[in-house]
Amino acid sequence: MKPNNTHKINQIIDMLDSITERIDDIEKLLINKNSKVEDWTTAGLTEKEKEYKKEWVCQVCKKSTFETDYDYIVHPKLCLGCALEEELKGNDIKDQYHEASSRLFDETKNKRSTQNKEKMIKN
Numbered sequence: 552m553k554p555n556n557t558h559k560i561n562q563i564i565d566m567l568d569s570i571t572e573r574i575d576d577i578e579k580l581l582i583n584k585n586s587k588v589e590d591w592t593t594a595g596l597t598e599k600e601k602e603y604k605k606e607w608v609c610q611v612c613k614k615s616t617f618e619t620d621y622d623y624i625v626h627p628k629l630c631l632g633c634a635l636e637e638e639l640k641g642n643d644i645k646d647q648y649h650e651a652s653s654r655l656f657d658e659t660k661n662k663r664s665t666q667n668k669e670k671m672i673k674n
């Protein structure tokens with residue numbers, strides 16, 4: 552085994568560990584018949600991640616953007632598919648972005664992700 556592969560292997564081990572933890576949490580939900588769908592989608596997430604997840608919902612289709620790849624969202628509150636459909640209806644994508652930004656959004660909590668997104672749009 553090449554020594555420079557050790558780092559990658561450690562990363563994979565870490566990933567497998569966190570996946571195993573999530574599976575454990577899901578198993579616990581399986582046992583609990585009273586668990587809600589809400590609990591299923593947030594199984595294994597930290598409290599902070601759960602709060603985040605609640606904010607990351609598309610304003611048009613109301614679907615979660617939380618696990619959507621960055622390439623497919625315009626804003627945490629606007630997915631690319633909806634943005635393009637709205638654009639076809641004459642709704643400028645920049646206006647849509649600003650609308651999404653003005654929605655109830657805790658700026659301090661999500662500042663970094665919003666800044667990254669703004670950077671991406673400018674580029």
Ligand SMILES: [Zn+2]
Pocket residue numbers: 609610611612613614629630631632633634
């Ligand atoms: Zn959408």
